[in-house]
Amino acid sequence: MNDHTERMRGKIPGPDTGIAIRKSICTICDPDSQCGLDLYVKNGKIIKVEGSKENPHNEGTLCSKGAALRQYVYHQDRIRTPLQRVGPRGSGKFKPVSWEEALGTITNNLNQVKTGSGPESVVFFSGYSFWYRPVLHRMAYLFGSPNIITNASVCHLSMIFSQILTLGLPGGPDIRNAKCLLVWGTNPFHTRTGIARHILDAKERGLKIIAVDPRCSPMAAQADIHLQLRPGTDGALALAMANIIINEGLFDHDFIQNYTHGFDEYREYVQEFTPERGEALTGVPAEKIRMAARLFADAKPAALMPGSSPVVHNTNGLQNHRAAFALVGLTGNYDVAGGNFVEPLSYIFEPGGFITRETEFKHAKKRNEMPPPIGDDRFPLWSLLYDEGHAVHLPFQIQSGTPYPIKAILAFGINYRMWPDPDFMAESLEKLDFIAISDLFMTESCRRFADIVLPACTSVERSEFRCYPERYVIYTQPAIKPLYESRPDxxxxxxxxxxxxxxxxxxxxxxxACLDWILEPSGITINELKKHPAGMPVPNPITFPEKKYLQQGFVTPSGKMEFKSMLLEKYSKSFGYDALPVYRPPKYSRETTPELAKDYPFILNTGTRLPMFIGSQTYRLPWMRNLRPEPFVDLNPDDCRRLGIKQGDDVAVSTAKGSITVKANLTNQVQPGVVHVSPAYIDVKVNALIEADYLDPISGFPGYKALLCKVEKTNDKNDKKK
Ligand code: SF4
Structure with missing residues (x-):
């Protein structure tokens, strides 16, 4: 074999091989990672994918999903041209049309709704991708609609609200400087791999880790103490930890005395949650609760690392998370190095050490110049704290037509199965006059509901700007031309x-030009960024001081950290909200509905994330799907022995609402009495097991991760028939 052939086989870049490395980013899981990519390109095609070593966030690494990027980009299901529906809605019949025709049809329909019903009757929806959202937000407001709606309605925002209501400004864990990390309901080893590496580095330096997780996840495996609680009991666990910290005098006396509101009522309330009662409610041994509480309170500084959604996917999720965040204030770990440090976000939910005009850019019109957004009357705190409509209420408003009708959706990625009771969402979408969807793949939602489908392109076929907490910024250039007729959103x-x-x-x-305008206060320009294809350090990053509340107070109604939320109190009469972080078991649970629990004795979690899937996005990729070719339910082997279920058996997982059939996967990762089904599987509608209004009444978040179900082997029935 000659040298050239060897270099070709090795995919070595150079003029002789015609292979060039192009820099880009992966945004399959977005926006926490955005891993830097080295794409080996030959003749306009990506032939190899590696993590970019220059990118300080992923430092050359990629997760399994990113490593399968070529299968994502070149997948046969990519939408190739704009499409127009030709059969009845749901028939799945489309014909290719030109961009001119497709955009003309969208324009006519949106204008027709605007004239006939008002601009608020058009919803501008964004699914998983985040990069274009400021621009879509501005467009929606300019159009006159307050209804920019995103997956944030079921993702991380309730966790953020729980911090806002308790601490004012949210603070992220300063992992590098912490002595103890309380990882609450998150496993960064599957999706936030950069953060997982920081944790491992810190562990080598002596970081103590407490993991709160119903599963034996890779994160829990790294922990010094694993608090394996029953799903949905996070609030009880946090209150039991507070009980120890307060009664043993381990709290930060100065912080409590000078900077908090409602401590006396909180202290009185947590007396109910002795470690023994905590054990009864959560399943975590009282002694472990004591050990964890003492470790967290003693190891100063200590930080709480929340998951984006596991805790808040519960009918008491926001309050449960408030109870957890109360521990940060209680121990004086708020806005200090090594604790939960407050850093302003720079761009698209990420802090980068610089200031932008993103919010000003999005708000092309004042919110009070438009009607209230969807969900304002049902979840008033939502629209008070955030500038979007509430996605979960969308099907309810489509059906009721009040306070105003919803007639059309322009969606950039939408998956109707994201909603609890997806059939209710499907019926609602079918009532709309017009739906246009931009997406990468011809999804079920495109086929069933769209009047117009537009082909979008992936992150490696476009330019986008991102920033990283490591004080790093990047503006990518397309590594390859957009495939087929696809276009950037x-x-x-x-x-x-x-x-x-x-x-x-x-x-x-x-x-x-939009980005330059947004970035203007930072001094970063697109022209400068273009000179650094792999990205560059933020010039003159801002160093934010600790304890900013000493100068400006807390951004809460009382100006202090609020154990007792004044905002929640305001809605106590009208909406029944509790001002304290009161613990309530899940709406369907052994404690709340014991009769139902007799028939449905298992706790169901429909939001379990697996390392190779994120939502259903990567389920279609052969490398990923081969790891779980069929839909599985994760069951504890002890439960399976009792029920006569073996690995790979067909089992029915049923709630009072519905039933799905999946394969049994026996694993000690899940505890007895608990079952987990991933939402990734395209072949089963797992959220059909949940009622549309099984929601947290404050945040409107669905209780995906704590309800009741039963599990039955279905082969038995088939065997009997034979
Ligand atoms: S963690 Fe994986 S999926 Fe997410 S951006 Fe990085 S490589 Fe892509």
Whole structure:
């Protein structure tokens, strides 16, 4: 074999092989990772994918999903041209049309709804991708609709609200400087791999780890103390830890005395949660609760690392998370190095050490110049604290038409199975006059509901700006041309803005001009970023001081950290909210509905994340799907022995609402009495097991992770028939 052949086989870049490395980012899981990519490109095609060593966040690593990026980009299900529905809605019949025709049809339909029902009757929806959201937000407001709606309604926002209501400004864990990390309901080893590496490094330096997780996850395996609680009992565990910290005098006396509101009522309330009662409620041994509470309180500084959604996917989720965050204030670990440090977000939910005009850019119109967004009357705190409509209430408002009708959706990625009771969402979508969806793949939602489907492109086929907590920024250039007729989402938005005559000086100038405007206070420019294809350190990053509350107070109504939330109190009469972080078991549980629990004795979790899937996005990739070719339910072997279930048996998982059939996967990762089903499987509708209104009444978040179910082997029935 000659040298050239060997270099070709080794995919060595160089003029002789015609292979060049192009820098980009992976945004399959977004926005926490955005791992840097080295893409080996030959003749306009990606032939190899590696993590980019220059990127300080992933430092050359990729997770399994990112490593399968070529299968994602070149998948046969990519939408190739704009499509127009030709049969009845749901028939799945489409014909290719030109971009001109597709955008013209969207423009006409959106304008028709605007004239007939008002601009608020059009919903601008964003699914998983985040990069174009500021632009879509601006477009929605310019159009006159307050209804920019995203997956945030079921993702991380309730966790953020729990911090806002308790501490004012949210603070992230300062892992590098912490002596103890309380990892509450998250496993970064599967999706936030950069953070997982930081944790392992810190562990080598002596970091103590407490993991709160119903599963024996890879994160829990690294912990010094694993608190394996029953799903949905997080609030009781946090209150029992507070009981120890308060009664043993381990709390930060100065912080409590000078900077908190409602401590006396809180102290009185936590007396109910002795470690023994904590054990009865959560299943965690009282002695372990004591050990964890003492470790967290003694090891100063200590930080709480929350998951984006596991705790809040519960009918008492927001209050449970408030109880957990109360521990941060209780121990004086708020806004200090090594604790939960407050850093302003720079761009798209990430802190980068610089200030931007993102919010100003999004708010092209004042919110009070438009009608209230969807869900305002049902979840008033939602629209008070956040500038989006509530996705979970969307099907309810489509059905009721009150306070105003919803007639059309322009969606950039939408999966109706994200909603609890997806059939209710499907019925609701079918009632709309018009639906346009931009997506990478011809999904079930596109096939069933769309009037127009637009082909979007992946992150490696476009330019985008991102920042990282490591004080690093990147503006990518397309590594390859957009495949087929696909286009970047922002181009679609700009084109529609023009056709809808939104007459905006920023949107009309294009993406780079918009970014330059947003970034102006930071001194970062797109021109400068273009000189650094792999990204660059933030020039002159801002160093934020500790304990900013000493100067400016807490951003809460009392100006202090609130054990007793004044905002929640305001809604206590009208909506029944508790001001204290009161623990309530899940709406369907052994404690709340004992009769139901006799028939449905297991606790169901429909939100379990597996390392190779994120939502259903990567389920179609052969490398990923081969790891779990069929839909499985994770069951504890002890339960299976009792029920006569063996690995791979067909089992029915049923709630009072519905039933699905999946394969049994026996694993000690799950505790007895608890079952986990991933939402990734396209072949089963796991959220059909949940009622549409099985929600946290404060946040509106669905209780995906704590309800009752039963498990039965179905082969038995088949065997009997034979
Ligand atoms: S963690 Fe994996 S999926 Fe997420 S951005 Fe990095 S490589 Fe992509």
């Amino acid at each position: 922002v181009e679609i938005i700009f084109e529609l803005a023009k056709r809808l005559a939104l007459d905006d000086s920023l949107l009309s100038q294009g993406f780079e």
